[in-house]
Amino acid sequence: MEQETKQCLTCKNNFEIRSEDFAFYEQAKTVPPLDCPDCRMMRRLVFRNERTLYKRQCDLCKKDIISLYTKDSKYTVYCSDCWWSDNWDPKGFAQDYNPNKKFFEQYEELQRKVPRLALMAINSVRSEYTNGAADNKDCYLIFASDANQDCSYGRLMQRSKGCVDCAFIYDSESCYECIDTHECFKCLYCEQCQSSTDLIFCYNMRNSNNCIFCTNGRNISNSILNVKYTKEEFEKKKEEIFSNYESIEQAKKEFAELKSKTIVKYASQAKCHNVTGDYLFNCYDGVRVFDTSDAKNCSYMADADGPIDSMDCNNYYYKPELCYNMMGVLQSSKCKNGAFVFYSNEVEYSENCHNLSSAVGCNAIRKGEYMILNKEYSKEEFYKIKAQIDEQMKKDGTYGQFFPSKLAPFGFNESLAYDYYPITEKEAEKRGFKWQNQVTGTYGKETLKEGDLPKTISGVTEDILKEILVCTECKKNFRITKAELDFYKRMNIPLPHKDFECRHQDRMKKRNPRKLWHRQCMCEKNHVNHTGKCSNEFETSYAPDRKEIVYCEQCYQQEVS
Template sequence: MQKTCKNCKKDFDIRKEDLIFYEQIKVPPPLMCPDCRMQRRIAFRNERTLYKRACDLCKKDGISIYPSKTPFPVYCHKCWWGDGWDPTIYKMDWNKSRPFLEQFLELKNKIPRIALLVIDSINSDYTNNAAENKNSYLIFAAENNEDCMYSRLIHHCKTVLDCVSVYESELCYDCVDCKKCFKCLFSERLQDCIDVLFSFDMRNCQNCILCANGRNLSYCIENIQYTKEEFEKKKAEILNSYESIEKAKEKYKKLRANAVVKYASSVKCNNATGDYMYNCHDGVNLFDVRNSKNCSYVSDGEDPIDCQDVNNMYFNAERCYNVMGSLQSTNCICSVYVLYCNETSYSDSCYNCVNCFGCVGLNKKNYCILNKEYGKEKYQKIKEEVVEQLKNEGIYGEFLPPALSPFGYNETLAKEYFPMDEKGAGEKGFNWQNETSGTYGKETIKEEAMPESIVDVTEDILKEVLVCKDCKKNFRITKSELDFYKRMNLPLPHKDFECRHQDRMSRRNPRRLWHRSCMCELKNHPHDAQKCDVEFETSYSPDRTETIYCETCYQQEVS
């Protein structure tokens, strides 16, 4: 079924499978295209914009994803989970004559929100959407790490800095999409590698610099065999100064642009489109998803089953639709951060709830609407009335409107994947945050005066205020960060965390798909013909310079 997106006016397709799903969960088909749907959901997720803000209950200073002025109170972790407040005292009676979402927003704005979303972490105050981290600083969407800094999507890592999507690795710096690596720097798509620098798509390699598509290599530079001594010399040369690293980065860019790539980064997947997928079965538009079954339009998910239009879903989410943020929830729709919930809709920040509708901040409740508890029958009756009203407004099943996000567009992941300025965001109904964290123009050392090599850096740098060469925001070097640079022989960065993060994210493919065909024309391949004719959905846009192969041609050529 073809439809025109209500938001961007582009045509989009609703698949037969999608229609069956909507029928099963009793929602009308969506009014917007998959991209606009994702944009709305992630505009409710502020991962990295942090502010200094005191807890409104215990008054202790702390760090929060909310700035000091918000319509709702903000509580620290201890207070939010403590007995000092009760979310049900804010309960509201459903008023038929007013729009439901207006009442829901009114409730949302009264209920305390938790300062940061952190679970079981030790000495890791500046982390968010994070769990079980130790001695870590500015890491996000991260779990089970120790001594890590300035990273996003890292899991089971030790002492990694400036990484994105890195698993089970140690002593890595500026790496993207790597797994089981040790002492790797400035690289992308490495697996089981040791001491690999400025390299792309390498497996089981050691001591390599500026290599691409390598398998089982050792002591190679630009994919050519060298001796150990030659390798060490080259490595020392590159790491010697900020300037030589920047030059190597330029070389790396060219190497990457000419590399052979598989149409999608997918392992053990079957009948699934998307990118950065592992063990995904039957679904479309999956990005950064692992172990999914029959799910579509999902990003950042682990183990979801029969879900559509969800993101940041972990621990076996089942039959959810239009949900942002969940652990182990089932049958939930149109909600944000519903953890361990079942049959919960239009709710925000609820835990262990069953049959709740339009609720905020509840824990272990049943049959609540706008935080007011009812008997089962009364609950069903009111719920039906609300659904009827939403249907009459033509919005039932659609994700929460952007005005209901507690964040400015520029604070959320939406800005990262769908960049817009204040005016553009405003026109689409998104909020905007004008309060900035951090300072500008307060630097005590100019970029030109920064030491070229780490050898020339003393602990005095910890007292200096640095300035980002891109956005001009001030930043500092922390003690453990400096220790890392010294240990790894890396020069100081000239950009603040956010700009470094943006650079890394730009090395990953976009969350969009194009229909293309395999570019292989190799004569020794089984397709024999002039050119392989396999077609696929790929996140490599047609204007990309890489050589894009289908699974078979890639395996034959690279492995």
């Protein structure tokens, strides 16, 4: 079919359905979406509470646990040990399908009864405050992060060691306040750097060391503002920046100013072909793909690794294929409209399922096939009832669409949706989402006033571990951990003045949004591909009113690397 413009059922904005999209929907045996890509993404993301943690009891063993659900949540919540144990049977909640009742009403009944996992963390060692995480050791408040050691306060930290307050950091060690960083050692306040050591306030560096306030550097060392300095001058500058809290805050401002004047590539893409989006590595053929590597023929996707022939998926890892509208998938194929489906095939409208094939409306199944609403059937019966469900959903207009907003187990503001779409409570309500009014943490209990925080780390003793601090921005109380204090001491960094959530939000604001604008290359130099103004156009996550000098791939390559 030809490309078509449609109006989004939810936000009323127009959106395009490409001819490739139509082909995909046909292959995936589904119908075109009624919502625009953003509204679709929002609905999926509300199924993911990544960082909002509460204290409560496990409903089975009654132990005190850390959980994604409040203690008065309407769901039954089990700790990891209990959830994975044989002390309960998910199939014991089986329901018969009732053709005279709406499918989603029946699924909601099941969803309310079946125990949910308090946290999603596997193989963690002394890392109770982590979620969406695996194989972490001695880590604290890190999320969507795997195989780290001694790391605290971060999102998407992978295979790193001793890093604090970082996001989207990979294979790195002893870094602080770094974003989109690969294979770096002892880097502080850096963005988009790779294979580098001892960088401070640097942007987009490769194979460099001992640099301060440098941008777009390749194989450089002992430089300030991209100019070579002596070792002594370099050390002096470093000391000046780290002399106290205010001098670091000043340096942050200078760095932001420096970044706003730098040449940037229209998108952070490496080894990519025919794909629009940002923060991509080795991706081919697709539109609106973000934070993804090794994708082939995927669109409307974010936070994915190795996806093939899929659309509308988030947190999608280990080479999943042919899935549509999924939140949280590991190594599955042909799954549609579900959340947290792992090692499964042909599963629809299901949550928290593992090793399941051919299923509809299942919850917490750990192994099974031909299942509907947690009940097992013969192959023939399964397809007969599935056809009835499809027929009924076509009649009520929900066929092929994601779970309705009200079935999301979290409030909009507790979920990852709020990170990317910070809408108001009123707007969330209008869209049918829930809102969490119960707050985590405390306010007004501080034992150390805002202004009394030490300006340097040198005089700080372990007495600080007993103090309750207050965030200068949101006024929430927070504490310093022993591991964190040791890190600040070792790196000569003053105590933070904000709580971890405000620090996280500050980092997220430095990254470009998951939005694209059509723009033209700003290069007016003479390059092999043009004289005068470059005529190349592209889709970029740099909004037209931003100050950065945005270049196309060709011009960027000639200027920077």
